[in-house]
Every structure is written in structure tokens, then in C-alpha cells.
Amino acid sequence: MAMPTADIMPMLPPSEAPVPATRKRRQRRFLGNRKAVVGLVLFGFFCLLAIFGPMIAPYDPGKRGDELLIGPSGDHWFGTTHLGQDLFSQMLDGTRSVMLVGIVAGVVATVLAVLIGVTSGYLSGVGAEGLSALSNVFLVIPALPLILIITLSLPETDDLTIALVIGCTSWAWGARVLRAQTLSLRRRDYVEAARATGESTWRIIGFEILPNLTAVIAASFIGTVIFAVLSEITLAFIGVPGVSEWNWGAILFWAQSQQALAQGAWWWFVPPGLAIALLGTGLALLNFGIDEYVNPRLRSGATKVRGVKMRVGFTPVLPKGTKR
Amino acid sequence: MGYLLRRIAFYLFTAWAAITINFFLPRLIPGDPVQSLIARSQGQLDTSAIQSLYILFGLDNDQNIFEQYFAYIGQLFRGDLGLSFTFFPTPVSEVLSDSLPWTLGLVGLTTVVSFLLGTFLGVLAGWWRGSWVDVVMPVTTFLSSIPYFWLGLIAITLLAGQGGLFPSSGGFDPGVVPSWDMDFVWSAVYHSLLPAITILISSMSGWVLSMRNMMLTVSSEDYITVAHAKGLSERRVMVSYAARNALLPNVSGFALSLGLIVGGTLLVEIVFSYPGVGFQLFQAVGAKDYPLVQGIFLVITLSVLVANLFADLIYLVLDPRTRKEG
Numbered sequence: 295m296a297m298p299t300a301d302i303m304p305m306l307p308p309s310e311a312p313v314p315a316t317r318k319r320r321q322r323r324f325l326g327n328r329k330a331v332v333g334l335v336l337f338g339f340f341c342l343l344a345i346f347g348p349m350i351a352p353y354d355p356g357k358r359g360d361e362l363l364i365g366p367s368g369d370h371w372f373g374t375t376h377l378g379q380d381l382f383s384q385m386l387d388g389t390r391s392v393m394l395v396g397i398v399a400g401v402v403a404t405v406l407a408v409l410i411g412v413t414s415g416y417l418s419g420v421g422a423e424g425l426s427a428l429s430n431v432f433l434v435i436p437a438l439p440l441i442l443i444i445t446l447s448l449p450e451t452d453d454l455t456i457a458l459v460i461g462c463t464s465w466a467w468g469a470r471v472l473r474a475q476t477l478s479l480r481r482r483d484y485v486e487a488a489r490a491t492g493e494s495t496w497r498i499i500g501f502e503i504l505p506n507l508t509a510v511i512a513a514s515f516i517g518t519v520i521f522a523v524l525s526e527i528t529l530a531f532i533g534v535p536g537v538s539e540w541n542w543g544a545i546l547f548w549a550q551s552q553q554a555l556a557q558g559a560w561w562w563f564v565p566p567g568l569a570i571a572l573l574g575t576g577l578a579l580l581n582f583g584i585d586e587y588v589n590p591r592l593r594s595g596a597t598k599v600r601g602v603k604m605r606v607g608f609t610p611v612l613p614k615g616t617k618r
Numbered sequence: 619m620g621y622l623l624r625r626i627a628f629y630l631f632t633a634w635a636a637i638t639i640n641f642f643l644p645r646l647i648p649g650d651p652v653q654s655l656i657a658r659s660q661g662q663l664d665t666s667a668i669q670s671l672y673i674l675f676g677l678d679n680d681q682n683i684f685e686q687y688f689a690y691i692g693q694l695f696r697g698d699l700g701l702s703f704t705f706f707p708t709p710v711s712e713v714l715s716d717s718l719p720w721t722l723g724l725v726g727l728t729t730v731v732s733f734l735l736g737t738f739l740g741v742l743a744g745w746w747r748g749s750w751v752d753v754v755m756p757v758t759t760f761l762s763s764i765p766y767f768w769l770g771l772i773a774i775t776l777l778a779g780q781g782g783l784f785p786s787s788g789g790f791d792p793g794v795v796p797s798w799d800m801d802f803v804w805s806a807v808y809h810s811l812l813p814a815i816t817i818l819i820s821s822m823s824g825w826v827l828s829m830r831n832m833m834l835t836v837s838s839e840d841y842i843t844v845a846h847a848k849g850l851s852e853r854r855v856m857v858s859y860a861a862r863n864a865l866l867p868n869v870s871g872f873a874l875s876l877g878l879i880v881g882g883t884l885l886v887e888i889v890f891s892y893p894g895v896g897f898q899l900f901q902a903v904g905a906k907d908y909p910l911v912q913g914i915f916l917v918i919t920l921s922v923l924v925a926n927l928f929a930d931l932i933y934l935v936l937d938p939r940t941r942k943e944g
Contacts, residue, residue: 380716431632433874434846436922438881440639443904446911447643465820470874521878523763528885531767532903546768550889555775574763582759589835 299567318360327547330583336576337456340569343391347386355384355540364563371563376552385565391538392573398510399522402461404515407468411506412468415476415500426473432466441525442534456529460522468514475510479503509588518583520574527570621940625930629923636919640912641690643720645683662684699916700909702902712915713898718917720789721894724810725883726925733872736822740868741861742831747834755830758823766882770816770889777812784812798850813890817883828871832864839863873929877922884918 353359359378360363366373372381414425444459461540473581480503488498495534530543537544545566554562650893693699699710742774743751761769778786785791790805845855884896891897893913897899934940 323822366660427628427631430628431635434629434632434877434926435639435925436877436880436918438878438884439899439911442899443640443643443911443915446906446908447646467690467874520763525883527765528767528881531765531885532660532888532900533931534903547772550771555771558775560775563768567764567772570768571760571764573759578759578763585831 327583327586329579329586333576333579333581335581336572337580340389340393340573340576341358341569343386343389345390347389348577351380351383353383355379355387362556365560366591372565375548375562381545381562381565384545385542385569387543388538388540388542388566389569391453391541392526395453395526396519396523398454398457398465399526400515402458403465403518403522404468404511406462406465406474407518408504408511408512409509410465411469411554412476412499412503414505415473416480416495418568425469429469429473432463433470436530437463437521438525441529442532445529445536446495451534453536454537456526456534456536457464457522460525461518464518464521464525468518469513471510471514472507475507476503479506509584513581513584513588516577516582517582520577523570523573527566533617542569620825621750622930622934625927626780633920633923634819636916637691639685640916643913644908694916699913702910702913709801710910712719713742713910714895714913714917717893717895717898718921721884721887722891722921723806724813724887724892725817725880725896726892728814729821729876735818736825737829737846737865737868740826741824741833741856741864743826744830744854744864745856746834746836747830747861754801754826757761758826761820761922762823762827764820765885766817766820767889769820770813770886773812773816774889785809786812787892813892814884817886821879821883821884824875825868825872828869832867836860836864866933867935869929869933872932873926874927875925876929877919880918880922 353376354570356379359374359380361370361374361476362378364370364374370380372385374380375384410425414422414429416422420432440463441459444463445456448455448459453556485498485502488502493502526537527543527546530545531550533547543566546563549559549562549566551561554560566579640831698713699714702708702710702713739754743754774786780782785808789809790802791809842855842859845859850859884894884899886892888900889897895918899911899914902905902914
């Protein structure tokens with residue numbers, strides 16, 4: 295399961311503001327990053343599937359057929375289940391629920407993270423400390439069991455309520471990162487200047503601080519989407535009621551409960567897993583793109599500067615035997 | 619000392635928060651929580667299970683909510699978590715004490731090993747950036763995006779089952795009796811190998827990535843340049859200067875993300891039918907065994923808090939700055 299561990303490190307604030315970088319040039323710099331582009335393409339692909347998937351599905355995903363448990367063929371691209379249902383259609387149909395929960399939970403969590411993180415970072419006093427303690431508590435409590443007991447105690451659950459539960463429990467990571475970032479921005483000269491000219495607190499937060507947090511917010515949004523997708527699939531896999539019928543996790547649930555493994559029906563559980571991994575990889579790549587955009591030190595690839603090989607960003611060393 | 623005391627106070631507060639969540643959640647359900655649970659279980663509950671629920675939720679007498687709350691906490695301190703109705707009438711605490719050692723052994727050990735191994739690989743990947751080691755990055759990204767349980771499924775198909783190298787389910791051979799003799803221990807270790815490898819592969823990549831990034835950030839500090847200039851050996855600079863400093867954020871990151879990791883690793887138990895807490899959670903969800911799910915939540919939370927405390931102690935040893943103040 296993907297942990298947003300890459301976010302652990304305090305990201306460098308975008309301090310050395312690329313002075314006259316126009317919007318267009320910045321865009322080009324981000325899109326010039328191969329990781330970011332691949333991630334964007336993968337993410338876009340799944341978004342399209344979520345919108346059009348149920349329409350282009352060749353069969354009704356729940357319809358039973360005569361061909362039971364057959365491998366991939368021309369008729370059934372991904373094979374069939376023990377009831378003769380078409381797995382390709384189930385996958386297409388399930389994409390919507392996966393993406394919906396991921397994005398809704400991501401938005402909810404990011405909004406909460408910005409509100410709580412930036413407030414507790416910018417303001418000081420008991421309230422701010424309290425908010426920070428709150429996010430630490432949510433960070434330490436194991437997320438999955440917490441989500442489980444909340445969804446189990448709700449009288450009725452559907453995709454949207456599950457998305458809300460995931461969103462409301464997984465904002466803490468983003469809030470922590472944003473708080474740290476805000477703390478470091480708070481004493482910058484331009485913020486002090488804005489304060490000196492008498493701008494209101496909310497204007498400073500909204501117009502001076504938030505724009506400089508864009509990359510961090512985007513990264514925490516993507517991290518939460520990864521987490522939400524995996525949590526939802528996990529819930530469906532465990533068999534929590536209320537998740538959409540053909541969610542990828544639900545497909546895996548059926549594969550597991552029908553002993554697909556023992557029967558050698560690899561086509562039943564390989565596609566959902568690969569789809570999850572592809573979506574997760576796409577989002578993670580997008581996140582690396584943002585990381586490297588913000589923190590140029592992370593860019594991989596040997597940088598050669600005029601014959602001097604920069605060894606790993608360490609001390610430049612001339613090749614042995616070169617004369618000065 | 620001040621640092622440690624503050625951390626302990628924080629963990630006590632978190633434990634209290636988890637207990638309070640546990641207490642109030644069933645009471646927030648509109649209407650009679652027991653009735654709604656009965657409705658959801660679609661007639662799978664018998665009358666004795668229903669009675670156990672009323673006792674757990676403190677609804678069998680006329681106490682007000684505060685009295686209920688203190689009664690609940692008192693109950694917890696006596697280790698009484700209610701009765702499980704999957705295993706009715708076994709108390710939840712008994713069910714958990716059977717399964718917790720398995721989970722602590724498998725999940726606890728592999729989490730630590732994966733952190734150590736991943737950090738070590740991350741040091742290498744960060745030090746030799748721009749060489750062939752960079753190939754590791756896309757591979758680890760892909761691996762870290764795979765859900766643990768799916769990797770488990772694949773591992774079972776490829777390596778276990780009839781004629782396979784490893785057993786595909788259970789914590790020990792059905793033939794041996796659980797005790798501390800060689801047969802049983804060997805059987806338990808053998809059964810835990812495949813789940814452990816699964817967890818290792820999928821959880822390690824996160825540590826590789828974050829350690830690599832920390833190494834890169836640290837490596838452009840001045841003291842690294844100085845260390846190079848002093849003519850120290852490459853290895854010395856890498857280990858005692860770069861890795862030593864890059865390690866700190868990784869350790870605190872480890873403590874922070876324990877709660878997330880444990881959730882994922884519990885699922886591996888489900889796939890392998892490993893007799894631990896995760897597998898029990900799966901059965902409890904299937905049977906709508908709310909008391910057991912609650913108990914598991916509490917036990918997992920408390921274990922994570924204790925693990926966090928250990929991580930803090932290690933941090934204390936690693937970072938002299940935390941020892942100074944106080």
C-alpha cells in the first residue's frame with residue numbers, strides 16, 4: 295500500500311522565487327518533467343474511464359452468462375466469473391466508484407488540511423496548539439481501523455458517505471505538512487511587510503501565504519487521493535457493505551471468496567490489482583513531479599557542468615589526472 | 619527528559635481520544651444502536667448476542683451518559699471489552715489475546731526490518747544518484763502502489779499451494795500443537811515467511827524513496843563538502859555524515875506513518891488466513907461483530923502508540939538536541 299512517505303521530508307519552501315518566471319514558463323518547466331507527464335496521462339486516462347467506462351462496457355456487469363470461469367478471449371477480454379459475468383465490463387463499471395471516492399475524499403481532506411494546517415501554522419496561542427495536537431492525534435490513530443468502525447456504525451453507507459468518512463479521517467498528514475510550511479513562511483519579509491501595511495489576517499493568509507503553498511497543497515491532495523483509493527478498495531475487499539457493486543476491491547472480494555486462486559483463475563484478480571497499481575503509480579509520479587518542481591535537488595540524472603562531474607550533488611570533483 | 623514526558627502525555631491523550639471515539643460512535647447512531655445493528659445483521663444474531671450488545675453499550679440500565687462513560691472506562695481498565703458474537707460467548711479480550719502475539723510477531727517484526735532495509739537501500743540510492751541505481755526508483759514506485767493484499771494473492775499463486783514452496787494459509791501446520799518446542803516454532807516461522815516477504819516488498823519502497831530524498835537534501839550541506847575536503851573516505855562521509863543526518867527525519871516519519879502502515883499490513887493476514895488480529899478483523903466485519911471490531915481498533919491503536927513511544931526513545935538516542943533541553 296502506498297504511503298505518502300515521500301512527503302515526510304520537510305519540503306523546501308519555494309523561497310528562491312524564480313524571479314520573473316512567467317506562468318507559461320513555469321508550466322513548461324513542470325510539463326518538461328517526464329515523471330509528471332506520465333503521471334498526468336495515467337491519471338487522465340482513469341478519469342476518462344470513470345466518465346465513459348460504464349457507457350462503453352460491452353456487457354451488463356451483473357448479467358450472468360453460460361460461459362463460466364473462462365480465461366480471456368475475444369468475447370470476454372478479461373474472462374468471466376463463476377457466474378459467467380464479464381470481468382472487463384465489471385472493471386469498466388467499477389472505475390467510476392474508485393475515482394469518485396478518491397477525488398471526493400481527496401477534496402474533503404485537502405480542504406480540512408488547508409483550514410486546519412494553515413490556521414494552526416499562522417495563528418499562535420492555545421487554539422493553534424490545540425489544532426496541531428488534534429492533527430497529531432489523527433495522525434497516530436491507525437486510519438484503516440478507524441475508518442472501519444465509523445463506516446460500520448453508520449446506519450447506511452454508499453460511495454459518497456464512505457468518501458466523506460475517508461476524507462474526514464485522512465486530512466492530518468496534509469495539515470501537518472502545511473502547518474510546517476506556513477510556520478516557515480510566516481516570518482518572511484514580504485509577510486511582515488504586508489502585516490506592517492495593515493492588511494487583515496485573512497487577506498495575508500489568502501493572498502500572501504496560500505499562493506506560496508500551492509505545490510504543497512497539490513502534493514497533499516494527490517497523496518490523499520492515493521490513500522483514499524486504496525482505503526476504499528480495501529474496505530470493499532474486506533466486504534464492508536455499501537461500496538459500489540463492481541468496485542475493483544469488490545471484484546477482488548469475489549475472486550477471493552470464490553477461491554479464484556485455487557482454481558487458477560488468474561484473470562479474475564490480476565486486472566484489478568494492475569489497475570490499482572497503475573493508478574497509484576500515475577498519482578505517485580505526479581507527486582514526484584511536484585516534489586522535484588519545488589525542490590530541484592531531487593531531480594535525478596547526473597548533472598554535468600563544464601566537464602566537472604557533479605558527484606551526487608556533493609563536492610564537484612575533477613576526474614583523476616586532469617590538469618588544472 | 620522534558621521531551622519524553624511531553625510525548626508520553628501526548629500518547630495518553632491520544633489513547634483517551636481513541637477510547638472516547640469508541641464510546642461515543644455507537645451512541646451517535648440515531649435511534650437504538652443495538653436495534654440498528656440487529657437490523658443490519660439481518661437476523662444472524664441470537665438473543666444472547668443482543669443482550670451482550672446492550673451490556674456493552676450500557677443501555678441495559680438507566681444511567682446517564684456520564685455514568686455510562688465512567689463505567690465504560692472502568693470496564694476497559696479491567697480488560698473487559700464485551701463479548702464477541704462471532705465466537706459467542708468468548709470475551710473479546712480473550713479472542714484478542716489469542717491473535718495479538720501472531721500479529722506482533724509478523725507485522726511488528728517485518729515493519730522494523732522493512733524500515734531498516736529500506737533506509738539502508740535509500741542511503742545507497744541517494745549516494746549514487748545518477749548511476750544505474752536510479753533504475754530502482756520507478757520499480758519501487760510501482761511496488762509501493764500495489765495494495766499489500768494483492769501482492770499477497772500473487773505470491774500465493776506463484777509460490778504456494780499444491781507442490782509450491784510455501785504453505786498458503788494458516789500460522790502453523792495443522793499437525794503440530796502450539797507450544798514452545800522446535801517443531802512448532804519452525805512451523806510458525808515457515809508459515810510466516812511468505813506473508814513477511816510480501817509485506818517487506820511492498821512496504822520497503824516507501825522508506826527507500828524518503829531516505830533517498832533526505833540523502834539528496836542533506837548531501838548539498840556544507841559539512842559534507844568539508845568532510846570531503848578533509849579527505850575522509852567515501853564510506854565515512856556517506857555513513858557518518860550524510861546518512862547520520864538524513865536518518866533523523868526518516869525516523870520521525872517512521873513513527874508518524876506507523877498508523878497507516880499497520881492498516882495495510884493487517885490485510886496481508888487476511889489473504890494468508892494468518893491467525894492474527896487482521897484476519898480476526900476480517901471475520902468480525904463479515905459477521906458484523908461490532909464489539910470485536912471495536913476491541914481490535916482499541917488494541918491496534920494502543921499497540922501503535924507503544925510503538926511510537928519506542929520510536930521516540932530511539933529518536934532521543936539519535937538526536938542529541940532533544941536531550942539537551944530539559
